[in-house]
Amino acid sequence: MTDQPLIKATHLHHAFGGKNVLHDVSLTLKPNEIVTLIGPNGAGKSTLLKILLKLLTPTQGHVWHKPQLRIGFMPQKIHIDDALPIKVNRFLELGLSSPKHGGNHSTTLQQTIETLSIQSVLETPIQQVSGGEMQRILLARALLRSPELLVLDEPVQGVDLNGQTELYHLINHIQQQFGCGILMVSHDLHIVMKSTHKVLCLNQHICCSGTPQAISTDPAFQTLFGEGYEEVALYEHHHNNSLCEHTHD
């Protein structure tokens, strides 16, 4: 079966110390599909991501991974202590040494380094690379595993509009070249990648989902992330009315 999903999450609930963070979230990630998860601060995006990656066990509900699923993960940021002497190429190779990887090492490594144009920093201590370079290095490490699913946690955070466009362009290119599914998390509610197949709009529960075009006209989305501050402030009120019904597929 070629259309076997990569990850299937059913009826996830999660609470931290009695406070509900996620409420009845179900979703499916399919091969070759680009999914963007958006939501305001405190919507539970990070929690959901951790649960989907099996870093966190949900209070209720179940996460299913395709057997031997290879995930490439690009963390939001990474801090490497100055006391640890390590160059960029060694950092990349370390990603290959992990037990769960696929593909041919040296060709993948070369190919990935070229795709992300990071040849010039390979011999640089990793603490000395710039923010943009670090992002491409992290992306490279994720790709080295020949992932079936690429997970990007806030990849455009702290990147200017130009950089965002460039990064989205790169991700598009990667998706075509590597043929992997992509799950992207973003707190930017107004700009998502154009080629996104599906946008999931999270605020403790999935408020709405669909293509970027469909989402932007969805009343639930407009209520949640509309222009006016009044509406944002009123959100708690709207939360209980019919506009916020779940639209699972």
Place this chain on the structure above:
Amino acid sequence: MNTTITIAFVSTPMIELILNPPLFLIHALLGGLLIAFIAAPLGVFMVWQRQSYFGAALAHSALLGLGLGLFLSINLSLSVILVSLGIAVGIHLLKAHSKLSSDTLLGILAHSSLALGLILLSLQPQAQLNLMAFLFGDILSIDQPDLIFISFLAVAVAVFFKRHWQDLLNTTLNAELAQIEGIQTQKVQLYYVLLLALMIAMAMKMVGALLITSLLIIPAATARKYAQSPEQMLGYSLIFGGLSVIFGVVASLFWDIPTGASIVAVATLFFLGSLLRRP
């Protein structure tokens, strides 16, 4: 310290001591070098993970091991090892389940076990415990059973790092990323902590509870200045640790100074030397 032996050495020509070394000197050097070998990989990770307070906490808890050992009349080395392992697992579990920061937890565990150890010791005034040896180490106390145990530990450390060096390195770089990449980070980290606890229990006789952490971190910190890769840092750390033990033990014998302090002083000289080097 054993004064008669020490005086005998001062009057013995150095050349004879080297050509015909007494058994305890061989024991001491062998034990010390093995400890340095064990300390190097544990120490570099301690520096990379900023865990030096963890080592200090484990060393404090060793007094509880001594107190408990005397109280229950069991082998002291064994009780120190068991208590250290218990404390290490305790810290590991508490970290995962507590809202308090790990340095707070370490402070609580270290000092509560130290306090409990002191109480247990005070309840047995008949017990003869050389507190100086506990605090500063006593090279003459390293005997054959100790050496055998240290050798086993050295083998265990070598096997662990041969297998899990990359895993622990990845865990240190970013635990979440490592876990997603399929590394059992919790397990690897726990093994590391258990080996650390064993090392501290064993090194206690050599350098004493107060100075153990420095044996772990000073050679690693010195090595940082020369290393371009994690493996190089391990290599330099082995060299500086080994040299510190050799010169430290010899200096301790000749000038009748506490061995642990002597080793740490030599290690510090190397560190100061490394500061002169341009980055």
